[in-house]
Amino acid sequence: MKIGVVTFPGTLDDRDAQRAVRLAGGTPVPLWHADTNLHEVDAVVLPGGFSYGDYLRCGAIAAQAPVMQTIIEKANQGLPVLGICNGFQVLVESHLLPGGLIRNENQHFICRDQILEVENTSTAWTNQFELGQHITIPLKNGEGGYIADSETLKRLEGENLITFRYVDVNPNGSMNNIAGLRNERGNVVGLMPHPEHAVEAGFGPDMPAAMRSGVDGLKFFTSVIHSLVNA
């Protein structure tokens, strides 16, 4: 399975996302922001970082990049797309997911191992999780406060589109403890925390069993491969 990982100017975690794809058994394909051709990939990851220096608004300029026009078109036809951190910001700026992300409530950049509850497993990126499962993956952002108007929030709750919620603490003031969302079809998922940093024992978050042993992020990538194989 070929999984594209987009690099915008200022992207930070593209190499980690490529490594996560490889560890899950897929073949990572680097995609460049100026590409309009997706090189026949079966899915796309929009990784974290500071695309275009976060100029104008986080993710706003990346949402206008040539590669995004093709990704938006294909995502609307069912191509699996995962947006991580800045990638989530790009997804909301592209209107592939609703709402917006603003500066963390406490004004600080946050970097911590974060527990999330998996609220929806009917997506291309979460089908290998158990419903209600708690997972631990790193969170690192300055503008991760999720907001939406009350009508949108009601729809997100009613249509079961909230895919991950923060557990124990709400680190950034996100409404309804929202950490991640999916679209109606379940092919597009975006979240602020970083699954690609929790894919290999020895390099993941600290877990009760052992330091740096957390690999909960790997299931995002095995999920998409599972959904593609069974498509």
Next chain:
Amino acid sequence: MPKIIVEVMPKADLLDPQGKAVANSLNRKGHTEITAVRIGKRIELHYANTPTEAQLEEAKTFAADFLSNGVIEDVVAVTVEA
């Protein structure tokens, strides 16, 4: 230089941390009559010739869907400055 000026402000009901920090600093300097500060953006679009009505309309469109994000911001003015 003829310009179109786009002014964008954070939505009134959202916390504006930048404005709050500046308000606190002004208050500390003794300007206690200032009750709040809000900080937005002024975006200047430069044109070779005075913008036409159609160009102004075009600017209003991309001001709303690219220069600002309606979820968190409001476009408060789009004006021609000859």
